Amino acid sequence: MKALILVGGFGTRLRPLTLSVPKPLVDFGNKPMILHQIEALKEVGVTEVVLAINYQPEVMLNFLKDFENKLDIKITCSQETEPLGTAGPLALAREKLIDGSGDPFFVLNSDVISEYPFAQLIKFHKSHGGEATIMVTKVDEPSKYGVVVMEEGTGKVERFVEKPKIFVGNKINAGIYLLNPSILDRIQLKPTSIEKEVFPKIADERKLYAMVLPGFWMDIGQPRDYITGLRLYLDSLRKKASVKLASGPHILGNVLIHESAVIGEGCLIGPDVSIGPGCVVEAGVRLSRCTVMRGVRIKKHACISSSIIGWHSTVGQWARVENMTILGEDVHVCDEIYSNGGVVLPHKEIKSSILKPEIVM
Amino acid sequence: MGSSEERVVAVIMVGGPTKGTRFRPLSLNVPKPLFPLAGQPMVHHPISACRNIPNLVQIYLIGFYEEREFALYVSSISHELRVPVRYLREDKPHGSAGGLYSFRDHIMEESPSHIVLLNCDVCCSFPLEAMLGAHKSYGGIGTMLVIKVSAESASQFGELVADLETKELLHYTEKPETFVSNLINCGVYIFTPEIFSAIEDVFKQRKERANLRRVSSFEALLSATKALPADFVRLDQDILSPLAGKKQLYTFETLDFWEQIKTPGMSLRCSGLYLCQYRHTSPQLLASGDGTKKATITGDVYIHPSAKVHPSAKIGPNVSISANARIGAGVRLISCIILDDVEIMENAVVIRSIVGWKSTIGKWSRVQGEGDYNAKLGITILGEAVDVEDEVVVINSVVLPNKTLTVSVQEEIIL
Numbered sequence: 001m002k003a004l005i006l007v008g009g010f011g012t013r014l015r016p017l018t019l020s021v022p023k024p025l026v027d028f029g030n031k032p033m034i035l036h037q038i039e040a041l042k043e044v045g046v047t048e049v050v051l052a053i054n055y056q057p058e059v060m061l062n063f064l065k066d067f068e069n070k071l072d073i074k075i076t077c078s079q080e081t082e083p084l085g086t087a088g089p090l091a092l093a094r095e096k097l098i099d100g101s102g103d104p105f106f107v108l109n110s111d112v113i114s115e116y117p118f119a120q121l122i123k124f125h126k127s128h129g130g131e132a133t134i135m136v137t138k139v140d141e142p143s144k145y146g147v148v149v150m151e152e153g154t155g156k157v158e159r160f161v162e163k164p165k166i167f168v169g170n171k172i173n174a175g176i177y178l179l180n181p182s183i184l185d186r187i188q189l190k191p192t193s194i195e196k197e198v199f200p201k202i203a204d205e206r207k208l209y210a211m212v213l214p215g216f217w218m219d220i221g222q223p224r225d226y227i228t229g230l231r232l233y234l235d236s237l238r239k240k241a242s243v244k245l246a247s248g249p250h251i252l253g254n255v256l257i258h259e260s261a262v263i264g265e266g267c268l269i270g271p272d273v274s275i276g277p278g279c280v281v282e283a284g285v286r287l288s289r290c291t292v293m294r295g296v297r298i299k300k301h302a303c304i305s306s307s308i309i310g311w312h313s314t315v316g317q318w319a320r321v322e323n324m325t326i327l328g329e330d331v332h333v334c335d336e337i338y339s340n341g342g343v344v345l346p347h348k349e350i351k352s353s354i355l356k357p358e359i360v361m
Numbered sequence: 362m363g364s365s366e367e368r369v370v371a372v373i374m375v376g377g378p379t380k381g382t383r384f385r386p387l388s389l390n391v392p393k394p395l396f397p398l399a400g401q402p403m404v405h406h407p408i409s410a411c412r413n414i415p416n417l418v419q420i421y422l423i424g425f426y427e428e429r430e431f432a433l434y435v436s437s438i439s440h441e442l443r444v445p446v447r448y449l450r451e452d453k454p455h456g457s458a459g460g461l462y463s464f465r466d467h468i469m470e471e472s473p474s475h476i477v478l479l480n481c482d483v484c485c486s487f488p489l490e491a492m493l494g495a496h497k498s499y500g501g502i503g504t505m506l507v508i509k510v511s512a513e514s515a516s517q518f519g520e521l522v523a524d525l526e527t528k529e530l531l532h533y534t535e536k537p538e539t540f541v542s543n544l545i546n547c548g549v550y551i552f553t554p555e556i557f558s559a560i561e562d563v564f565k566q567r568k569e570r571a572n573l574r575r576v577s578s579f580e581a582l583l584s585a586t587k588a589l590p591a592d593f594v595r596l597d598q599d600i601l602s603p604l605a606g607k608k609q610l611y612t613f614e615t616l617d618f619w620e621q622i623k624t625p626g627m628s629l630r631c632s633g634l635y636l637c638q639y640r641h642t643s644p645q646l647l648a649s650g651d652g653t654k655k656a657t658i659t660g661d662v663y664i665h666p667s668a669k670v671h672p673s674a675k676i677g678p679n680v681s682i683s684a685n686a687r688i689g690a691g692v693r694l695i696s697c698i699i700l701d702d703v704e705i706m707e708n709a710v711v712i713r714s715i716v717g718w719k720s721t722i723g724k725w726s727r728v729q730g731e732g733d734y735n736a737k738l739g740i741t742i743l744g745e746a747v748d749v750e751d752e753v754v755v756i757n758s759v760v761l762p763n764k765t766l767t768v769s770v771q772e773e774i775i776l
Contacts, residue, residue: 009763010763012761012763012776343776348382359776361386
């Protein structure tokens with residue numbers, strides 16, 4: 001089976017992290033975002049993943065060679081020369097997606113994290129015999145999104161309503177689809193929206209079905225949602241009784257610590273923390289609701305909450321970093337500094353406190 | 362020394378990528394030395410000034426950017442000037458004197474009688490020919506270009522005291538806390554090859570000190586807070602300051618303009634200073650027009666020959682428009698730098714801003730900077746490929762590359 005992952009553009013909402021690497025390679029839960037999806041696809045028997053990108057293929061391709069070998073799955077890129085929307089890239093990658101077997105192919109939005117219940121999706125898709133299945137997820141505020149109105153028992157999609165003013169349903173498009181190859185005949189190689197142009201037509205023909213996504217769902221394309229997403233992801237690891245989660249007297253709640261990270265004495269870590277490879281957390285450090293990327297050093301007595309610390313950065317002794325502080329790659333926060341929501345671009349030294357949220361270039 | 366024995370080598374320090382993030386967001390796309398001022402890359406202005414030096418045999422650019430960033434520029438400028446220009450890459454920053462010293466073999470290859478040292482991010486008239494004449498008459502090992510500034514601003518620079526008659530450098534202090542003098546170091550120097558011995562002496566002294574003395578724990582604490590590697594040698598503090606008052610160093614005062622180009626705001630100001638200078642040095646580069654066949658031009662304006670400007674637009678003063686830009690009908694541009702491939706649509710207004718490569722400015726939109734050139738959000742900067750939609754207003758903001766502005770913003774940084 002094949003899969004297409006819509007990677008898209010510059011990932012500007014995840015700056016400053018995406019100033020250092022392309023968005024799919026930004027780490028989430030100690031592995032590149034896109035690897036979570038590729039591993040789940042491999043598990044259901046996908047043999048080739050096509051990444052639809054419009055930016056920096058060279059950087060991506062180097063990483064991908066690495067995954068290709070480790071995972072034994074073929075990974076290729078399909079590069080847009082002009083933005084093609086959410087459906088156009090399928091037409092562009094047509095030759096790669098059709099292999100003559102007639103098997104349906106997956107299409108995923110690269111920003112989405114979930115449990116990726118692909119086996120259930122395949123089963124449901126085969127059972128209804130329709131042309132396309134989309135996964136939907138329940139949200140509290142459906143009017144912020146496009147709502148999918150579907151028939152209760154069968155899951156047949158009746159219609160899409162974009163940002164509805166009255167309540168029509170609480171399920172939105174989760175960005176995970178399983179599509180028959182015939183769908184490619186409906187899409188031309190030009191900027192096209194799959195939600196606004198392609199799916200509604202298929203829904204009218206009563207050939208579009210929706211399946212409610214079990215488990216958690218999050219679009220982690222921006223820092224606030226990334227941090228919430230980490231909480232949901234670690235929570236799902238806990239539910240599966242994963243051995244990956246850390247335990248011990250210095251651990252509170254769900255915490256992921258890479259085996260090569262070093263944690264000092266007297267720390268209190270958690271809840272909802274991930275600590276990447278090669279990190280050094282010195283004695284007396286408090287970490288909560290944060291992501292600490294590869295190679296970071298957190299010095300003694302520092303306190304970090306609700307923040308993202310970028311690769312190879314350092315946080316000084318007694319520093320306090322909180323409230324959606326995002327440090328880009330190689331940022332050094334000096335001793336005793338306070339950062340309240342500072343967003344710091346790569347290769348900077350923070351020598352004076354940031355009292356209210358601001359961007360430091 | 363007759364002029365037939367005179368050979369001059371010019372060295373321009375261009376810096377490198379991690380040093381100084383003050384030039385962001387423009388430095389995210391282009392090395393600062395190649396950012397255009399008045400239509401030419403920043404480094405082009407000191408290089409051009411070197412042309413006026415008689416007996417110039419070679420120009421070296423020294424920095425720690427990747428070689429490929431300068432390859433194209435260096436080969437085209439060598440061809441244009443008919444003087445060899447080469448980029449020499451430092452493996453890591455050595456300080457201005459350290460950098461000069463580490464490439465002394467290249468610099469001395471042509472057996473120069475004089476070495477001109479310039480900093481790329483200095484904006485001035487570079488009166489090199491006159492300065493060389495003065496240097497020869499002083500007979501010292503070095504002459505520095507100096508300028509008088511206001512007493513308040515002097516403390517940001519190297520302050521120096523010079524003998525009023527002999528022009529000898531008597532005293533030098535870098536960024537002093539109390540007032541020393543309002544005469545400051547411009548970052549332009551002429552040396553004889555003896556400067557290398559002076560630098561070598563400093564290396565020797567440091568080695569001796571390290572070997573002979575057991576540094577006390579207190580001294581170790583002091584040096585640990587601002588530790589510089591042994592091979593990092595700063596020209597002003599480590600070499601020139603100790604030589605002051607020893608009849609070795611002299612000063613040459615310029616009465617023209619002088620600025621340091623540290624921020625994008627200053628690059629806009631300096632672009633204006635160079636445009637003004639074109640009136641005397643290269644008037645053919647300045648645009649003209651009165652609204653009939655060509656757009657109305659007021660003040661100093663540079664328009665690249667491939668740019669297209671609608672005749673109903675009004676451009677200037679202090680505007681520089683780069684290659685392939687398209688300026689639509691009824692557009693008003695004041696005090697701005699419009700980079701390559703920008704499209705500005707009908708009736709838009711751009712004031713005190715820098716519009717990045719390939720950006721588009723929508724109809725009736727307004728992109729404006731209202732503050733000080735040196736302030737953080739003093740001018741508006743749009744990075745590469747930023748699209749400002751019709752009728753949107755952008756004031757005192759910085760927008761990083763690849764963004765679309767659909768609503769008006771003020772005093773914001775948009776990542």
